[in-house]
Amino acid sequence: MTNGSADATKILWDDPSIVAxxxxxxxxxxxQLRDAGAAEDMVQEALIAAMDSAKSFAGRSAFKTWMFGILRHKIVDHLRASSREICGTDLVEQADPQAELKDFDALFDQRGFWNPDDRPATWTDPDASFSQKQFWEIFDACLDHLPDQIARVYMMREFLDFETAEICRQLGITNGNCWVILHRARLGLRECLENNWFQGEAIQC
Amino acid sequence: MLNCKEVTRLMSEGYERKLTLGERLSLKMHTMMCIGCTNYGKHMDFLRKAVRRLREGGAGGER
Structure with a gap:
């Protein structure tokens, strides 16, 4: 909590920018969590933690980055604490390897080369997308669209920066399994972005 | 000689473990001749970058 003596670093918690x-x-x-209740809890906890340590935020990083850092730690703690609830065998069974692999295979021909329609196109200046709000909406939608169990592994790896070994330990799956799931997530996300965002500028060769 | 399916798998694994010299060479050889997989590799780097931004809250507005 900020008080009089901490005015220099005072953060206005009801400021519209904070609300955003x-x-x-x-x-x-x-x-990340695919659970509205848990998500709300995490954000509350992160906000409380941020308020408690507002003084330690001395403009070291952008405010939003700092807030998201706290949130990420909260989510990591939550996932570690509840890892027993996430059953690794569920993950593997639900994934139905046969069906998923078939899906996957459709991108390639019998010899394992790209089908012409699915061959990754050239994206011109993709970084320009970062400043476009619609891009992030589509990115969100593509993440949402991933099957839950694949998204969970992908989010743990890429957003929360878990090492693969820890993901495997927590979910009780093998390294190989983990890699396949991550590969699938990347393949799916790429496809989704290309179809829904970059498609207009596809250059077929 | 690797096919595209194997190449995409290896590219993904390259983010998870250190690829062997042989694997890296095979990837190079393949991408030299395959525009699809060359693009795929670039797209994977792009995905990484996008995720980095998102997780730092960078999605909204400022660079």
Whole structure:
């Protein structure tokens, strides 16, 4: 909590910009946890933690980055604490390897080369997308669209920066399995972005 | 000689473990001749970058 003596670093928690960050945090937590209640809890906890340690935020990093850092730690703690609830065998069974692999195979011909329609196109200046709001909406939608169990592994790896070994330990799956799931997530996300965002500029060769 | 399916798998694994010299060479050889997989590799780097931004809350507005 900020008090009089901490005016220099005082943060106005009901400022519209904070409200907007809070909304983004909630969306992030929801993507991550796929559980609206848990997501709300995490954001609350992160906000409380941020308020408690507002003094330690001395403009070291952008405010939003700092807030998201706290949120990520909260989610990591939550996942570690509840790892026993996430059953690794569920993960593997639900994934139905046969069906998923078939899906996957459709991108390639019998010899394992790209089908012409699915061959990754050239994206011109993709980084320009970062400044476009619609891009992030589509990115969110593509993440949402991943099957839950694949998204969970992908989010743990890429958003929460878990090492693969820890993901495997927590979910009780093998390294190989983990790699296949991550590969599938990347393949799916790429496809989704290309179809829904970059498609207009596809250059077929 | 690797096919595209194997190449995409290896590219993904390259983010998870250190690829062997042989694997890296096979990837190079393949991508030299395959525009699809060359693009795929670039797209994977792009995905990484996008995720980094998103997780730092960078999705909304400022660079």
């Amino acid at each position: 960050i809070r909304r983004d945090m909630l969306r992030f937590a929801q993507l």
